[in-house]
Amino acid sequence: MENPAEEEAVGVGFDGARAAVLVAGLRRGFASGRTRSYEWRAAQLKGIVRMIDDKEAEIMAALHDDLAKPHMESYLHEISLAKAACTFALKEMKRWMKPEKVPTSITTFPSSAEIVSEPVGVVLVISAWNYPFLLSIDPVIGAIAAGNAVALKPSEVAPATSSLFATILPKYTDNSCVKVVEGSIPETTALLEQKWDKIFYTGNGKVGRIVMTAAAKHLTPVALELGGKCPVLVDSNVNVKVATKRIAVGKWGCNNGQACVAPDYILTTKSFAPTLVDAMKKTLEKFYGKDPLESPDLSRIVNAKHFRRLTSLLDDEKVSGTIVYGGQQDEKHLKIAPTLLLDVPHDSLIMKEEIFGPLLPIITFNEVEDCLDFINSKAKPLAAYLFTKDKRLEERFVKTVSAGGMLINDTALHLANPHLPFGGVGESGIGAYHGKFSFDSFSHKKAVLSRGFGGEAPARYPPYTPQKQKILRGLINGSIIALLLAILGWPRG
Structure with missing residues (x-):
């Protein structure tokens, strides 16, 4: 039976003392050993699949409340990916859990050796607001598949989805080992004061540093899924019609640019720029019409604070006169139209910070090599994109550009492949997840060497x-x- 104090801990007035009660309850649940069994893990994941099926309409409604997210986008980018992650884990989990046999050496002869994946223990997942359903449940799926007890802290910036999680997740999972904590900075601070066995945070670098600092007190390992300015290098040797469609859907079709893998800026040659800009304009008008602020297929900016942040990038006197398409704003409905800017100064604010919105600068250079040098002069991005038919350029891009992940001739789709790790490098993050990489992220790989009494x-x-x-x-x-x-x-x- 649930401890009433633990139930109270996730309610009103959540503070450090109640956070400690919550963690203690999770530790008792983990110490009981039940989270380690395949049966428990499978039951929780099946419960999450049922939750997604049963509550699809409520999930879509919450996402629309938080971001005015189109239903198609909610299904494709959140609901279907979350369900796919869960069913993939259910299919593969038994194999992931099996000890991995490894060779032995002459110095330990005769012996056998294996790597045993064991759960790290009690983990904290702090999620982001831009994909508030997927980015909350996906790490939780990995934590459960690996056999952990887990506390989820959804983002308060997406309050409808946060409230929905608090309401429905306990009905489909073991509430003694899977908890949801709502709240904002005070509640998150209270959680970070506790000793966890791992913390998984999705968000920005500023908060990522706060999470790492708090984790260091207890030597708690962290996974940080951050962001960065994701570049798109467009060569002249492309199918420009296809390229602009894929760039546009990766930018504005991903939460109106409010996505960590959304293209942040385009690099191309001066000679090809007019062709590219003209094609981008035609694509955007085809996608969102002549008045994109009225398009039902564009998410809104999440709140007034982020709206003002984005409009301040356009108000920067350094970018005056660089808008070649879009720029319309509707503060009342928190809408900003898809906006193209050509050759903004490299030292402008829009080129210094992650845009995370519907603004897309296009920077030109004389040669493609200059574009590569520009990318490599910046912090390592979460994703890097290249559009070209030139195989030698593709090989050079893959070899010389350091990024969390990259796509050739498309954007964003790499995160949908569960066989690929998804994560950053350097400023864009620490660690990776998705598929088995999620299982591994929440597992300790224990070395076991076994010998008999002979030899x-x-x-x-x-x-x-x-x-x-x-x-x-x-x-x-x-x-x-x-x-x-x-x-x-x-x-x-």
Whole structure:
């Protein structure tokens, strides 16, 4: 039976003391051992699948309340991906849980060795507001698949989805080992004061540093899924019609640019820029009409604070006169039209910080090589995109550009492949997840070496002699003769 104090901990007045009660309850649940069994893990994941099926309409309504997200986008980018992550884990989990047999060395002969995946324990997931359903439940799926007890802190910036999680997740999962904590900075701070076995945070670098600082107090490992300015290099050797459609859907079809993998800026050559800009304009008008502020297929900006942040980027005097398409704003409905800017100054605010919205600068250089140099002069992005038919350029891009992940001739789709890790590098994040990488992220890989009582090698024991040292040196260097002598027990004593 649930402890009433634990129930109260996730309600009103959540503070450090109640956070400690919540963590203690999760630790009791984990210590009972039930989260380690395949049956428990599978039951929770099946419950999440049922939750998604049963509550699809409520999930879509919450996403629309929070972001005016189109239903098609809600289904494609959140609901279907969350369900796919869960069903993939259910299909593969038994295989993931099996110990991995590994070779042994001559120095441990005779022996067997394996790597055992064990749950790290009690974990905290702090999620983001831009994909508030997917980015909350996807790490939770990984934590459960790995056998952990988990607390989920949804983003308060998406209050409808946060409230929905608090209401429905306990009805479909084991509430003693899976908890939801609502709230804002005070509640998150209270949670970060506790000792966790892992913290998984999705968001921005500023808060990521706060999470790492708090985790350092307890030497708690962290996974940070951050962002960055994701570049798109467009070569002149492309199908420009297809390229602009894929760039546009990756930018404005992903939450109106409010996505960590959305293209942040385009790089191309000066000679090709007019062709690219003209094609982008035609694509955007086809997608969102002549008055994009009226389009039902564009999400709104999440709140007034972020709306003002984005409009301030356009108000920067350094970008004056660079808008070549869009720029319309509707503050009342928190809408900003898809906006193209050509050759904004490199030191402008829009090129210094992650845009996270519907504004897309296009920067031009004389040569493609200059574009590569520009990308590599910046912080490592979460994603990097290249459009080209030139295989040599593709090879050079993959070899020389460091990014969390990359796509050739498309945007954003790499995160939908559960066989690929999704995560950042450097400023764009620490660690990776999706598919087995989620399971691994919440697992400790325990080394297990097993030996019987035979096969003694007296040479390893004192008193040490020159002869024993010779045998041990031979063993370390892989000598078959030394191995045979060791098996025969020589030298004696």
